[in-house]
Amino acid sequence: MSKINIAIDGLSGCGKSSTAKAVAKSLYYKFIDTGAxxxxxxxxxxxxxxDLSNHEEVVEALSNIQIDFEFNQESQKNETILNQQNVEQEIRKMYVSEMVSPVSAIKEVRVAMVAQQQEMGRHKGVVMDGRDIGSVVFPxxxxxxxxxxxxxxRAKRRQEELAEKGETVALDDIIENLESRDHQDSTRAESPLIKVEDAIEIDTSDLRFDDQVQKVLNLAESRIEKVE
Known part of the structure; x- marks a missing residue:
């Protein structure tokens, strides 16, 4: 069976990663969490x-960063490895969330990460989610x-996700964080969040998780049939 690459973009907290993971699992594809x-x-x-404003510091730091993913048999989930250290729990905390957009907006950061992401998808069979996958990483x-x-x-979902990890955060604070990230992500000069012309939009506000996963799977299966 032929394999394809699936790019899932969208707003923070709309279920991109969880959907992408489920789709990848169903298709036996590799899931890459670019947000992670x-x-x-x-x-x-x-x-x-x-110092984010210091070009030399940023470039030097990036040269020392190696990111991988490791499948945890116990949890049955991919976990993020930063320089051989499991950081899956730490990167989900609010103090990291508050800084993700400014860091992601730095050109050198995006160039370094996109290069790694494109290499991961070179042989097809990848489901990747983020904000510029369809526009930049896998056009x-x-x-x-x-x-x-x-x-x-989105705020309610994020609050529940944090609560499951033992972190209590006020709903208003999460809403403020999401709105700030939406604005920064969609207005940044480097690889802004956009819906490309050939992307299919799925509003998950009133969808059950299984339904949104099935929608993507149905679309994927129709694309796979076309390339076979």
Whole structure:
């Protein structure tokens, strides 16, 4: 059976990653969480007190960053590895979330991460989610999906996700963070969040998780049939 690349873009907290993981699992494809990659870079910058306005510091820091993914048999999930250290839990915390957009907007950061992402998808059979996958990373992806959801729904989902990890955050703070990230992501000069012309939009506000996964799977299967 022929394989394709699937690009899933969209707003923060609309279910991109969880949907992409489920789709990849169903198709036996490789899932790449690009958001986790940028979170890992952000964590490294925070830990090493990198001045985001200092070009030399940023470039040097990036040369010391290696990001991989490791499948955890117990949790049955991919976990993010930063320089051989598992940082999956740490990169999901709010202090990292608050810095992800400014870090992601830096040209050198995006160039470094896009290069790694494109290499991962060179042999097809990849499901990748983010904000510029269909526009920059995989402009030739056979299937491009753009996911949206209302701010209220996204905030509630994020709050529940954080609560499951033992972190209590006020809903208003999460809404403020999401709105700030939406603005920064869509207006940044470098690889802004956009819906490309050939992407199919899916609003997940009123969809059950299984339904949104099935929508993407149906689209994927129709694309796979076309390339066989």
């Amino acid at each position: 990659m940028y979170r890992a870079v952000t964590l490294y910058f925070i830990q090493h007190k990198i 030739d992806a056979e299937l491009k999906v753009f996911m949206t959801a209302s701010t209220a729904v």
